[in-house]
Amino acid sequence: MHPEKEIKLGIKSNLQDVYLIGMLVETLCSLSSFSDDDLYWLKLCVIEAVNNSILHAYNGESGHEVEVLFRIQPDRVELHVRDTGVPMDVEAFESERSYSEYEAEGEVPQNLGIPIIKEVMDEVDYRREDGVNQLIMVKKIR
Amino acid sequence: MAEEKSVKMVIHSDLKDVYLIDMLIESLCSIVHLPDDRSFWIKLCAVEAVNNCIIHAYRKETDHEVEVIFTLAPDRIRIEVRDTGLTIPEKIIEESVDFQDADDISEVSENGRGIVLIHEIMDTVEYVRKDNKNCLIMTKKLF
Numbered sequence: 310m311h312p313e314k315e316i317k318l319g320i321k322s323n324l325q326d327v328y329l330i331g332m333l334v335e336t337l338c339s340l341s342s343f344s345d346d347d348l349y350w351l352k353l354c355v356i357e358a359v360n361n362s363i364l365h366a367y368n369g370e371s372g373h374e375v376e377v378l379f380r381i382q383p384d385r386v387e388l389h390v391r392d393t394g395v396p397m398d399v400e401a402f403e404s405e406r407s408y409s410e411y412e413a414e415g416e417v418p419q420n421l422g423i424p425i426i427k428e429v430m431d432e433v434d435y436r437r438e439d440g441v442n443q444l445i446m447v448k449k450i451r
Numbered sequence: 452m453a454e455e456k457s458v459k460m461v462i463h464s465d466l467k468d469v470y471l472i473d474m475l476i477e478s479l480c481s482i483v484h485l486p487d488d489r490s491f492w493i494k495l496c497a498v499e500a501v502n503n504c505i506i507h508a509y510r511k512e513t514d515h516e517v518e519v520i521f522t523l524a525p526d527r528i529r530i531e532v533r534d535t536g537l538t539i540p541e542k543i544i545e546e547s548v549d550f551q552d553a554d555d556i557s558e559v560s561e562n563g564r565g566i567v568l569i570h571e572i573m574d575t576v577e578y579v580r581k582d583n584k585n586c587l588i589m590t591k592k593l594f
Binding site: 314315326330337339 | 454456468
């Protein structure tokens, strides 16, 4: 495999189209050696992140762009989910716990998206640059 | 499937990355359960079009982008391949239509074979310039 491959995927902000991103990410992940289990969770994280962009950043409005940058390296996959809608509260994002941290306290998160992403991914970051919100997720290939 | 579904894929203009488009188009064609041979030919057309962008529009320079927009309508697949490089001269497009009836592929210049193949396989082929991009738009009916 080439040391690094990169491809951008884009859909309009329709929840009905999110499965296309899921399918394509799954296909691209076949270039790596993820287990079926890892692959399932990785796909779920991308779908959750894209859903978040549509539901929260774009307030459920269709017709906006959601872009997913997929970058594969020999030791990791990086996914950048981008939108130009209303940004998340960065402090709230940073202080959000992972799913197992909720579980350890006997609690259930109100919104599952970010806790699942924090649980599954090895690195998660959120930033807004030049009017673009970007959720960056990294999963290492073990 | 009541409405159109559309997804955009963007790669660097590197021939080594074209297989990514090949993989993804195959995956997208599986949504409509096309016979294997039909998905093969559709995929081939997309790959030929992307190769053309890289080789001819960008002269194999790898720091550009090629966009492929795949749209699934209830009755057809539409693939639009876009670049911002050199525009294909009209003459080549016109000749490629004439050459569809050529008995022997050797009659067609090597540079034009991709586009001839695309005309042969797809139901409609259009080459337009919009938003400062060259767009090759191909459609194939599903039934």
